[in-house]
Amino acid sequence: MKYYMAPLEGITSYIYRSTYDKYFCKMDKYFTPFLVSPNFNLKEKLDLCPENNLNINLVPQILSKDSDEFIKIAKSVSEYGYTTVNLNLGCPAGTVVSKKRGSGMLSDLYYLDNFLYELFANCPLNISIKTRIGIWEQYDEWEEILDIYSKYNMEELIIHPRYQKEFYKGKPHLDAFIKATTKISIPLCYNGDIFAKEDFELLKAKCPSLDNVMLGRGILKNPGLLASINGTKAPTKSIIKDFHDDLFEQYQERMSGEMPTLYKMIELWTYMEASFTNPEKYMKKIKKAKHFSEYKAAVNALFTNEDYITL
Secondary structure, rough: OEEEEEEOOOOOOOHHHHHHHHHHOOOOEEEEEEOOOOOOOHHHHHHHHHHOOOOOOEOOEOOOOHHHHHHHHHOOOOOOOOOHHHHHHHOOOOHHOOOOOOOHHOOOHHHHHHHHHHHHHHOOOOOEEOOOOOOOOOHHHHHHHHHHHOOOOOEEEEEEEOOHOOOOOOOOOOHHHHHHHOOOOOOEEEEOOOOOOHHHHHHHHHHOOEEEEEEEEHHHHOOOOHHHHOOOOOOOOHHHHHHHHHHHHHHHHHOOHHHHHHHHHHHHHHHHHHHHHOOHHHHHHHOOOOOOOHHHHHHHHHHOOOOOOOO
16 A cells, blocks of 8 residues: 655645654655646745655646646656656635636536647656546536546546535545546545544445555644554654654744744644644634744643644
8 A cells, every 4th residue: 555645735845745754654655736837936946856855755746727838837847857747637726726727627528638638648747647526416427537537648546536516525425436446447546534544444445456545634634644544653742742843943944934934833733733632722822823932832731731642
């Protein structure tokens, strides 16, 4: 079984990836937050730089609806030494979908087919795809999408089995993923709602041929999740604290001013609070912190007084 870390914009940058890799079970692949232009800004250059991703198998992800643009981005990516890119056909955000990008491309399957034809005919790099199963539940929607994907020699198909309109609500449609395993021969990866070892075991029981899993919100909520799944030693609360402190120190070094750094850490805590018993009163203080001293006092109190939950 291979495990991947999903890209989450604003969180899973090279700083988070490398720090996670230092303290916890290593992922087989990491994916960058999506790139939308061949002219990378400083943040994107730092994120792609091989020196910032040592001993990490990183796959740059591209968000585009234009084949020429995609190919230009891929060529820019290749200058950093990467040989594979990932096409984002899964993002459900309204601002993305309204531009017919991400999962919005699934609304026009004729366009999608032509777009993929141009990519696979002209892109100099290998291509994997991360997809949803359609826009809104229709009887033949996923079948038609799979028919299109089966035409192309993609490296891998990562499936988040929800419709775009569902965002992250309800349960993933596991039957849609199972259908893909019987319909196409492309290597597959499952992504969606793996928050605990029990979630993984249920998935594996229903889909025993599964070889690859992508972890997203689950790993952000509990960085020790992969250890739980693998049955290896779970990280202690002190390791979680060391991980937090290391991240916090790096953000302080690389960001300008206290508030931008605090906003970055608070965003991470919207996930990590799920790893602790009774986090509510501490989270109120963390979110209200205006200075590093206030933030550190609230975080230290949480780590001192509450238990780390191993799921």
